[in-house]
Amino acid sequence: MSIFYKYLIFTPFFTVFDIMMLLRLCKAGVDTSMKKAALKNSVFLKTFIILSVITFLPLICISLFFSNMAERFWRSESYISSQQSILQYANDVDLRIVSIQNECHRLSTNANVLSFILDPSFNYISRNTQIMKSLNDICELDFGVEEACLYSNFNHLILDSDGKGYHFNTYPDQAALNLYQSGIYQSIMLRSGELSSPSFGDCITVFGNVPENSADDLGCIIFNINKEKVFSLRNHSTILMTAISDGNGKYVYFNENVPAFLQTDEFKEQLAKESSPFIYKNYIILTADSSSTDWQYIGMIPMPDFLGHYQNLSFTFMGIAFAMLLFSLIMSFIAARRIYRPLKNLVSSIKFSDEESLAVTNEYQYLEHTFRSISTAMDEMRPNIKYSFFYSLIVQEPYSSEEIQNQLRFIGEDFSEYGYGLILFVIDQYEDLMKKSGEYSPELCNYQLTELIKAECSQQYPYALVRMNPSSWALVINIDPSESTHFRTLKQHFDTAANSLPFEMYVILSSLYQNISDLPYAYKETQDTLHFLRFSKTKEEKLPGQSPLYLNTKLEEELLQAIQTGSASRFEEIFRKLQEQLPDICSSLDDFKEIATHIVNRIIELMINLKIDTRNTPELASFFTDLKAAKDFDSILLLLKNTSMEAMYSICTYNISHPDKNIEKLLTYIHTHIHEDISLTSLSDVCHMSPSYISRLFKKELDIGFVEYLNRFRVQRAEQLLKETTLSVEQVGYQVGFTNIRSFLRVFKQYTNISPGQYRAEQQ
Missing domain, CATH: 3.30.450.30 (Dynein light chain 2a, cytoplasmic)
Structure with missing residues (x-):
């Protein structure tokens, strides 16, 4: 398609766009001058029309002019001549090929040829001479045939256009005979390289069976055509x-x-x-x-050079035209300041009192004042939003990756998604302190701690101080995991500064984690350390290598999750990571025994929660005796691995033997958490079953897939909410677990054949 016709297609679109824009601007003009008698007084509309007439329309006309100049080439004599030449060239080449095929057809019906095919012999000299003369005559014609032969499949004899007879094994063009006998030939085929005729490099070969409609087992006529003679035609030099x-x-x-x-x-x-x-x-x-x-x-x-120049000029002027259209639109808005007046009441309801509104007479000053007021309000909101956001992350409220990015972008302060650690501050004997210090003591403690943290962190890393309860604060620090030394140095500074406070305080450090979503693990790690310190004889926190509580909490949870879900491959992977971390965690055999005891206690706690009798797992009963007798790291590692795997097999066996309880647990969770974004993976994490097992369980017990059941239950709950509440359709969708309105509308209509709005109207 030429560029001219492309412009003709898009020009109506531009016209429709202009009409729609003018209609919208007319409406804006009416709104702006609704107190006036006629539309002609609309400054905006008049300005836009004038600017468009003097800028946009002339440029569009120039663009179409150059497009039309380029279009002329396609109607020029040189182009038409070239187009006719390629068509004529194709016809001439086809004519030669068709003429050769006709000659092949003529020979296939010749009596002498049929006689040779059925009774091949070199003794019939007269017959053979006539055949070879016919083959040579075809080569003499101006068709490009250089070699022609007749082959009989009975005695494998060949008569050639060179006036000679050959046996199969002595014929020079052995490749052509092999193609025929193997049955992989075509009526017209290109041959090159080893498959080409020996007399020239590349050739086109025509095969014709004799008789014409016979199978491949009697004989054939073979013509080898010189490509250069067929395709090189002198009278087509214009191409x-x-x-x-x-x-x-x-x-x-x-x-x-x-x-x-x-x-x-x-x-x-x-x-x-x-x-x-x-x-x-x-x-x-x-x-x-x-x-x-x-x-x-x-x-x-x-x-031609002019064709490219005209096309480039047309595109350039088209781009300038639309840039000028945008310029006209902006200038029209500037000229018609009154279009902003309808915003006054809205802005007044947001921030200003009536007196303040009247005081600002200039519309632009008014809007600027409003913008600054809203910006100030947003700045005042950021600390509270930061506190609420990080508190929600620590207590494991669900956030999607997009929601986390949006929150961090709003908060600012150079927060990123990667690299986080947590320091927990806990006031010791908090209740006694409150009794002694009076009702203002909580605010005083909070102020003193805030000032202490500002002094240490304000110029180093992005941070957020979150009050978890009256006596504890969690300091979330955005720090790269490779900077663990700086993180511990920061904690030591806090220890020193905490000694100057008028109350005793624990300062507890977590490990560094890769992602912001790992903050719950960091918080749990500090909580476990706090329990350890409170029950130990001293409040001095042990350094890595002296306390099992420095085992990475996320790694520990992943190990328990693998045991819960029965994933042997995942267990092997996590256990390998644990084994790699042991040199950094343990400095003695006793440390390693403490870690092993801690992990096995967590496994026993898990089995008790699942109501599994641990007495059916003898490895658990004998673990502590065997652990006491272990003399080296390898023995403890093997004992811990074997005990964990046996516990994993016991949990898998229990799940298989109690499917009714498992499905009941799954359905209970779905019914009570239908407002959340539930998936097989999240259900697996909560209910301690593998995703594949959950999927099979739904099919076996309910004869329905997991996604099908979830969608049906959500639609049923949505129907109930639409019938019994006044929530909007979008709010109902969120209440039943859909993250966007489009998904809710699609699924609801899939199961009810009507939209949510239509369903509510019918019920009312």
């Missing part, structure tokens, strides 16, 4: 560059002048997509399809 491709995209022929891009995949793809003619890399590509073969004829002529 400067010519190529011919077969149905598979392989080039049968091309002359020496063709550009290199002809062989590229990009050109072949565009050749298959575009219809003739089209422009490619400053060349005009013309094509013609053969009527007798599957060949495609390709002609290439250089694109």
